[in-house]
Amino acid sequence: MVTVLDALSALVTETVGDAARGWDVAGEIPLDVLRGLGAKGVLCAEAHPEFGGLGLSGTDNGALTAHTGALCSSLRSVMTSQGMAAWTVRRFGDKAQRVEYLGRLTDGELAAVAFSEPGAGSDLAAMSTRIRRDGGEIVVDGTKTWITVAAYADWIVVFGRYEGGGAVALVPATAPGVKVTRVPDPLGCRAAGHATVELDGVRLPEEHLLAVTGLPVVMMTTIALTYGRLSVAWGCVGILRACVEAVARHAGQREQFGKPLLQHQLVARHLAELYAAERTATFACEQASRAWDTGSPEQVPASVLAKHVAAGNAARGAASALQVLASSAATGGHVVERAYRDAKLMEVIEGSNEICQLILAEHAASTAG
Numbered sequence: 001m002v003t004v005l006d007a008l009s010a011l012v013t014e015t016v017g018d019a020a021r022g023w024d025v026a027g028e029i030p031l032d033v034l035r036g037l038g039a040k041g042v043l044c045a046e047a048h049p050e051f052g053g054l055g056l057s058g059t060d061n062g063a064l065t066a067h068t069g070a071l072c073s074s075l076r077s078v079m080t081s082q083g084m085a086a087w088t089v090r091r092f093g094d095k096a097q098r099v100e101y102l103g104r105l106t107d108g109e110l111a112a113v114a115f116s117e118p119g120a121g122s123d124l125a126a127m128s129t130r131i132r133r134d135g136g137e138i139v140v141d142g143t144k145t146w147i148t149v150a151a152y153a154d155w156i157v158v159f160g161r162y163e164g165g166g167a168v169a170l171v172p173a174t175a176p177g178v179k180v181t182r183v184p185d186p187l188g189c190r191a192a193g194h195a196t197v198e199l200d201g202v203r204l205p206e207e208h209l210l211a212v213t214g215l216p217v218v219m220m221t222t223i224a225l226t227y228g229r230l231s232v233a234w235g236c237v238g239i240l241r242a243c244v245e246a247v248a249r250h251a252g253q254r255e256q257f258g259k260p261l262l263q264h265q266l267v268a269r270h271l272a273e274l275y276a277a278e279r280t281a282t283f284a285c286e287q288a289s290r291a292w293d294t295g296s297p298e299q300v301p302a303s304v305l306a307k308h309v310a311a312g313n314a315a316r317g318a319a320s321a322l323q324v325l326a327s328s329a330a331t332g333g334h335v336v337e338r339a340y341r342d343a344k345l346m347e348v349i350e351g352s353n354e355i356c357q358l359i360l361a362e363h364a365a366s367t368a369g
Contacts, residue, residue: 005060008042009067012075020072021333023191034078034152039108042068043082051098052106053086058292062234062285069238070245073342074191076238078110080231081149081192085111085157087227092168092210092220101170104155112153112173113228114144114197115221122355125218129160129199131167131209138209140169140177140202148349151182151193157210158199159221166217168210177202188338188345226300228350229307230292233285236310236346239339240278243314243321246336247271250325261324270320277313284309301363308356314343 015037023029037043046061047053056064061083069076082105089101105111120126129142142160150156156171156178173180183194248271251262261267288302296302318339322329329336347353 004054004056005063008040008045008054008064011040012037012042012064012068012071016068016071016075020075020338021335023072023074024338025190025333027185027190028193029074029078029152029191031152034110035108037075038082038105038110041106043079043110044086044105046083047086047090047102047106051090051102053102057289058230059286059289062230062289065231065234066238066241066282066285069235070242071238072191073235073239073338074189076231076235077148077189077192078152080228080235081112082110083231084113084224084228085155088113088157088168088224089170089210091223097170097207097210101155109154110149110152111155111157112147112149112193112195112197113157113159113224114147114150115159115225116145116147117143118145122352124221125216127159127161127166127217127221129158131158131160131162131169133206133209134203136206137203138169138206140171140199140204142199144197144199146183146194146349147197148189149193150180150195150197153180153193156197156199158197159217159224161217162209165214166220168220169204170208170210171199171202171204175202175204186345188342190341222300225350226292226303230285230288230303232346232350233281233288233303233306233310236307236314236343237278237281237285239314239343239346240274240281240310240317242335243317243339244271244274244278246329247274247321247324250328254328267324270324274317274320277317281306281310281313301360304351304356304359304363307350308353308360311343311346312353314339315347318343 041054045054045056049055086105131140153173158169158171177200179198181196186194254261284306288306291299291302321336322340325336
């Protein structure tokens with residue numbers, strides 16, 4: 001029996017085909033590809049069927065994310081952004097906003113989520129973007145940097161300061177006062193549409209204001225980032241699986257000193273460690289997804305742990321894979337060359353290694369007997 005997850009995975013495989021290398025080199029995924037996948041529910045598969053989504057569990061969505069990440073990290077980045085945008089609308093929007101905007105996001109429109117700023121990367125408490133009311137409208141001012149998908153997006157989901165707390169504004173990318181500038185030649189996920197977004201007196205109807213909860217802006221971003229971190233972690237599992245496959249195939253076929261590389265113990269060690277890294281990352285992600293699906297209070301630290309373990313393993317694993325394949329992988333767009341660049345970026349986004357370590361240390365201290 002073919003499950004929804006099986007069908008979606010097959011759709012992603014068919015859509016990507018052998019195009020990932022070309023997308024990476026060109027720095028762009030065709031917009032019709034993204035809209036087509038979005039309209040079929042792939043990009044935010046956890047969205048509830050009531051709002052046009054497929055209603056996948058976090059665990060099944062994680063498996064789909066890993067499958068996509070093994071094929072193309074740039075496409076997986078789009079999936080992370082779209083899913084995080086949908087989660088933000090679900091978490092902070094009222095019923096009418098959920099119907100309106102989740103319906104758009106499951107019908108082919110694309111969204112970017114804007115946290116980071118020139119002076120607020122890891123320190124999101126330093127966020128300076130302002131959202132304010134003016135009569136029957138809201139006004140948004142600020143600059144957001146390294147915003148994934150912004151170059152493709154119909155909507156920018158902007159987190160900012162609002163009165164004494166935080167709020168979220170849904171900003172049309174074509175609204176007057178919005179300027180989107182692509183990041184030139186990013187290190188990793190080159191086709192994910194990274195861009196700087198400048199918001200200069202952007203005026204919108206009040207219904208574009210998602211949340212006026214009184215929560216501090218850092219708490220609001222943490223709620224959204226939990227989804228993003230888990231998605232990135234599963235994407236890193238995909239990177240590791242692609243590296244395991246590439247190393248196993250290459251080391252089994254290429255001969256040196258009269259025998260296949262895999263029969264050289266130091267090369268075999270690389271494959272063994274890669275496999276162990278993939279398995280460890282998968283187990284951490286599965287645990288975090290179970291916490292997410294059950295609404296466990298452990299879901300935040302579990303997602304941080306999964307992201308930290310998976311990103312670190314992917315960066316080290318990709319470097320190991322490149323060591324084995326050597327010049328065979330040292331060309332632009334090769335699956336291992338892409339993995340090497342993409343995985344390093346995963347150690348920085350959605351909470352750097354250092355931020356993850358601080359969060360985990362605080363959690364360990366708070367739970368110690």
